[in-house]
Amino acid sequence: MFPDPITLSDAASDGARGGFGDLDAQEFLLEYVPFTGEPPYAVAILGLVIGMVCGLTFAKVIQNRLEGWKQDRLPLLPLARLETVAPAIGIVLGITLFIGGSLQVFGFGGGTALLVALLLSLLTAGALWVQLARLMGQVDAGTFKAVDFDNFDQFF
Numbered sequence: 001m002f003p004d005p006i007t008l009s010d011a012a013s014d015g016a017r018g019g020f021g022d023l024d025a026q027e028f029l030l031e032y033v034p035f036t037g038e039p040p041y042a043v044a045i046l047g048l049v050i051g052m053v054c055g056l057t058f059a060k061v062i063q064n065r066l067e068g069w070k071q072d073r074l075p076l077l078p079l080a081r082l083e084t085v086a087p088a089i090g091i092v093l094g095i096t097l098f099i100g101g102s103l104q105v106f107g108f109g110g111g112t113a114l115l116v117a118l119l120l121s122l123l124t125a126g127a128l129w130v131q132l133a134r135l136m137g138q139v140d141a142g143t144f145k146a147v148d149f150d151n152f153d154q155f156f
Contacts, residue, residue, distance in 0.1 A: 040101045040104050040110075041101070041105065042101075043100065044097070044098050044100075044104075044105065047093075047094045047096065047097025047098030047099070047100070047101055051093075051094025051098055052094070054089075054090030054093075055087070055091050057087040057090070058084070058087035058088055061083050061084055062084070062132075065084075069139070069140070075140065076136040076137070076140045077133065077137055077140055079129070079133050079136060092125045095121045095124075096118045097117075099121065100114040100118075101113075103116060
C-alpha cells in the first residue's frame with residue numbers, strides 16, 4: 001500500500017541532485033496549500049483577529065463605564081457614544097470577515113458569503129446591543145436583578 005521509505009544514502013543523493021524524492025520541484029510546491037488566495041484563509045484569520053481585538057476593547061469600555069457608575073454615579077446610557085460604537089462596528093466588521101472568509105473556504109461565492117455574513121453579524125450585534133442597553137438601563141434605574149439564562153422569556 002505504502003512505498004518503502006528511502007534510505008539516508010538515497011536522500012543524500014536526491015539532495016545533491018536537487019530532487020525531492022519522487023517529486024519534482026513543481027509537484028513539491030503544489031503539495032502546499034497557499035495561505036492567501038483562494039480559498040481566503042487570510043480574510044478569515046484577519047476577521048477573527050479584528051473581532052477579538054475590538055471585542056476586548058468593547059468589554060473594557062463597558063467595564064470602565066460600569067466602574068464610573070459604581071464610583072461616581074456617571075450615567076450608563078446612552079450607549080451610542082463614539083467610544084462604545086467604534087469597537088462595536090469593529091466587532092461587526094471582524095466577524096463579517098471571519099464568517100465570510102470561512103464560508104468561502106467551504107465553497108460559497110465571495111459576494112454571497114459576505115452578504116450572508118453581514119446579515120448574520122448585523123442581526124446578532126443588533127440583538128446584543130438592545131439587550132445590553134436594557135441591562136444598562138436596569139442597572140442605572142436600580143431595578144437590575146440577577147440574570148437567569150435558563151429563562152429566555154426575560155430577554156424577549
